[in-house]
Amino acid sequence: MERVVSIIVSLFIALLIYLAFEIALKREKTREYFRRYVWLHPNAICVWRVLIGLSGMLLYFTAKEYFWGILLFTVSAVLDGVDGLVARECRLITASGEEIDPLCDKLTYLPPMAFFAYQGLLSVSAIWTLVFIEFCGQFVVRYILKHFTNFSVQANNFGKIKAVLCFSLIIYCAVLDGDLQIRNFTAQMLHLCIVLSIASSVFKAISNRFYADILSILNLSCGLVGILLVSQGNYVLAALAVLAGQVFDLFDGRMAEKHGGTKFGPWLDDIADLVSFGFCPALLIYFRGELKLASLFFAVLYCFAIGFRLWRYLMRDKHDETLPPGVFNGLPSPAGAIAALGACLYWENLWAPGAVVLFTAYLLLSHIRFVHFGRVILRHTPRTLLVIFGFFVVLIIAYLIKVRNPEILGAFLLISFLFYVLTGNSRFAGKIIYLGIEPRR
Numbered sequence: 001m002e003r004v005v006s007i008i009v010s011l012f013i014a015l016l017i018y019l020a021f022e023i024a025l026k027r028e029k030t031r032e033y034f035r036r037y038v039w040l041h042p043n044a045i046c047v048w049r050v051l052i053g054l055s056g057m058l059l060y061f062t063a064k065e066y067f068w069g070i071l072l073f074t075v076s077a078v079l080d081g082v083d084g085l086v087a088r089e090c091r092l093i094t095a096s097g098e099e100i101d102p103l104c105d106k107l108t109y110l111p112p113m114a115f116f117a118y119q120g121l122l123s124v125s126a127i128w129t130l131v132f133i134e135f136c137g138q139f140v141v142r143y144i145l146k147h148f149t150n151f152s153v154q155a156n157n158f159g160k161i162k163a164v165l166c167f168s169l170i171i172y173c174a175v176l177d178g179d180l181q182i183r184n185f186t187a188q189m190l191h192l193c194i195v196l197s198i199a200s201s202v203f204k205a206i207s208n209r210f211y212a213d214i215l216s217i218l219n220l221s222c223g224l225v226g227i228l229l230v231s232q233g234n235y236v237l238a239a240l241a242v243l244a245g246q247v248f249d250l251f252d253g254r255m256a257e258k259h260g261g262t263k264f265g266p267w268l269d270d271i272a273d274l275v276s277f278g279f280c281p282a283l284l285i286y287f288r289g290e291l292k293l294a295s296l297f298f299a300v301l302y303c304f305a306i307g308f309r310l311w312r313y314l315m316r317d318k319h320d321e322t323l324p325p326g327v328f329n330g331l332p333s334p335a336g337a338i339a340a341l342g343a344c345l346y347w348e349n350l351w352a353p354g355a356v357v358l359f360t361a362y363l364l365l366s367h368i369r370f371v372h373f374g375r376v377i378l379r380h381t382p383r384t385l386l387v388i389f390g391f392f393v394v395l396i397i398a399y400l401i402k403v404r405n406p407e408i409l410g411a412f413l414l415i416s417f418l419f420y421v422l423t424g425n426s427r428f429a430g431k432i433i434y435l436g437i438e439p440r441r
Contacts, residue, residue, distance in 0.1 A: 049079035137201035162196035215252035223276030277337035278306035305361035331363035346410025
């Protein structure tokens with residue numbers, strides 16, 4: 001329990017540190033101060049956070065000073081966000097920073113992961129696999145791209161998510177290393193780190209304009225895998241496959257806006273959404289209803305609502321100039337999938353999920369406006385809170401993969417759906433847009 005308290009206190013202190021930097025950098029005098037001194041340059045902060053992180057690791061593993069070790073490592077992890085904040089606010093973004101920042105990330109989280117592996121909390125072979133992939137991506141892939149292509153070597157979203165996941169895994173290992181008897185699902189988190197590390201390197205070697213289409217194809221693949229899992233009776237894994245598709249769907253639109261896309265992109269995106277968020281949940285509704293006529297009705301109704309919602313967006317709403325940026329006309333299809341999946345997993349009888357499906361279909365077909373989760377809600381969330389939120393989401397998802405309990409996953413999805421319906425309604429969340437509050441950059 002002592003280490004849990006240490007982690008909570010460390011996260012709170014780190015949050016205060018980040019907020020202090022964020023507030024201070026709003027003043028031009030502070031920004032000028034950072035520009036003046038070399039030791040406050042973003043590249044220097046990268047080096048500082050490596051030294052702080054390694055100091056924390058030595059205190060934790062050799063001196064057994066668990067509180068100070070956890071505190072220093074947490075501060076080091078938060079400084080990963082501070083260096084980017086300083087670079088953007090003070091206009092100190094450099095080409096060398098693109099090289100130093102990911103290298104410092106690896107030097108911060110790989111050593112403690114290796115120590116935990118040799119303590120028996122992580123797989124030694126998996127850790128060395130991750131180390132090999134990480135440094136191949138850092139040196140080999142980056143060298144080839146810089147000298148033989150025009151592609152960017154800047155960190156992409158896969159790399160950023162992987163870094164957060166690695167930091168989360170280290171904190172979770174510190175909890176397991178204590179006296180608490182809790183379930184160990186580090187293997188699932190570590191394997192996901194390896195997958196994201198490979199994806200980060202692969203995406204650097206692909207032209208930016210194909211990013212959105214590839215993410216849509218990955219979303220489609222998740223939907224197809226989910227359909228296969230539903231037909232085999234693996235309902236929890238099918239729901240997790242759909243959630244993985246939602247992660248890809250969260251970024252494909254952003255990639256299309258940032259890097260452009262192909263002429264097939266919008267259609268590919270809608271086909272992927274229809275399969276992952278329409279056909280797969282509809283099949284689960286039908287199977288959980290024991291293939292009865294009533295379950296077929298709810299499945300067809302839900303699938304029609306998703307299909308109509310996607311068609312309306314592509315043909316009409318996308319060109320509607322009265323809709324503010326980041327606002328949808330009707331419930332977004334990923335949220336509809338979360339509701340349908342959650343209801344089917346939480347309740348075994350047909351009628352409770354049927355009622356949820358009817359309500360979800362109404363929201364999908366309605367003209368009630370909802371804001372985009374990624375482009376509005378996440379963009380206006382402070383970066384530190386976003387990292388902490390991501391840390392807890394990673395732990396929850398890893399736990400669900402380990403236990404595969406349909407009721408727990410169903411409850412989690414239903415709570416998430418209700419949270420989005422309440423906070424994503426444009427009457428509340430849309431005030432951010434209408435008030436013109438500047439999003440987090």
